Amino acid sequence: MPPSTGRPEPTGSRAGDPASEFRKPAAAETAPRSTAPEDESPGPEASRAETPTVPPTESPTPSSGTPLTTTTQPPPLLDVPLRLVGVVSRLYVVLESDRGLVLLDQHAAHERVLFEQMLDRLQQGPAPCQRLLLPETIEVSARDAAFLREHLETLSRLGVALSEFGERTFLLDGLPPFVRRTEPRPFVLQLIDELREAGEGVNALRLGEATVAKTVCRHAVKANDLLEGAELEELIKDLRHCAMPYTCPHGRPTMIEFSHRELEKRFGRSQ
Template sequence: MPQPQLQFAHSDSESSAGYIAATSASEANAADNAAAVIVDPGPEVVDAWRSEAGVAGDNRPSEKTEVHCLEGQLDRTYLFATDGDGLILIDQHAAHERVIFDRLMQTLRPDNSQLLVIPETMELNYRQYKMASEKIPVFKSLGYDLEPFGGKTIVIRAVPVIRGISDHKPLLLDLIEQLLATERFNNPKEIQEAFLITMSCRAAVKAGDRLANLEKEQLLSDLWKTRNPYTCPHGRPTMIRLSRDELDRRFRRK
């Protein structure tokens, strides 16, 4: 059942607690909803994930691989890690996107949303209003309860539980614009996946966000548990690996 709440959770972009907070919320949902996954990615989506980086399902890193973060970090954008064999550079935003996308794929469903005690209104332009009104069921499937209010106003009655996103209005605008911009969207699954990618991007830590060591370790460990840790859902790489062997050769130690 949707639970009412008094206000959106606010994430302070200057705080470094963002990653762990986002994680634990999603994890709680994942546990609650383990028996009722409605947004089943389906075999074709999983295959798409696998082929995204040309990675066969069996090649994904074993969960036994011990990967740990090195303390260094470059411009709060790239993290350094090692799996005991060389250096791994990780794009923190791309990595977090992959983690959130996989979680949303497993947990997002219509009744996993929070009812707002005070519904919010959003002013749109005519094209946006028309599109939003027509696609109410699509938004419903993601956990948004929208209602046309007349004029060009939409009322937001409920929003999905996605920590890391404190203000849903810009995200909703993004999603509506995405629908307007892309003619090819006719398959509901395709729309949903595109929406989940946009939501992951919005919710993920950004390049420049400060992560505490504990958060970096958690992000890494979460990334390694995803189906395809090598790319973000847009298909950009999440990591670059410099093996010890390659380093030794480039430094002419071998």
């Protein structure tokens, strides 16, 4: 082994070399013994010399123009232009984008739009209530009657004017403007089922609102209705303003996209 010169070897050439970390103790044994106590820890300068550091300027930053990732995510589907092509089975709207083909479920999309519109109204105050020309009496079981009495306040905030009219009879005098008038009794009965399924959580007013709002939307959406071009354009416009436009309140997708690559693969045109 060549004699030690007493000068510390430069550490720059060994930075990042894993084997150098294991050779340092052997080199320390041949170096001249220091007069300091053996258990004395190395000083700050020695620690800094042995620890490799990376200058901050070497890290890529957005301002330097260096891309932080090698892949980029495509923009959300509703952020790209969509061209109306037609409607299949009075339900599925066919749209075209520069990325491929899009199928929109007008039932699920309208449900999402109405659901968020109703929740927005609830945040501002009670939902509007439109009086029925002919109020309806609804008779329920004793168990359902007791359950309804506990939730009349929640129903009132949602625009459902329901009041007691007997021991097991209730008078339905008004509904939200976007609920169809042809089926008020099934609507109320389904409200009971929805509230009961939610369990004790419906005692909290906000949870009750969300549960009933889903039921209201299910009775309000246009399913299998023939919509004209202007109505479809308005539906897509309203969907763009939703907080969660890609699923209905029950979790079903509102639209499905088929890329050009997927279409070519389906037709056996991809190489």
